Amino acid sequence: MINELFCDISNKEDVSLILPLLLSAEExxxxxxxxxxxxxxxxxxxSQREIAKIHNISIATITRGSNNLKSMSSTEKELLQTLLIRK
Structure with missing residues (x-):
């Protein structure tokens, strides 16, 4: 259901409108x-410590993210790079 919902969204403005309806501010x-x-x-x-300090994010959150990245396939990592870095 969620996949279908997002596939039907055609622009960034609609994504910005729907996300707060589906997720809490904390989420x-x-x-x-x-x-x-x-x-x-x-x-x-x-470094992880620099990221934590600059962005005021706990080192535990960064470590979890690092561990998640290590377990991702190359396809998943490439998708994240494309979406997040936009090279």
Missing amino acids: LNAIRSRALVYKELLLGDK
């Missing part, structure tokens, strides 16, 4: 933090 913040952690880790130019 949205957690997703933003996770995406930021993944982006920083994929860029690879900062």
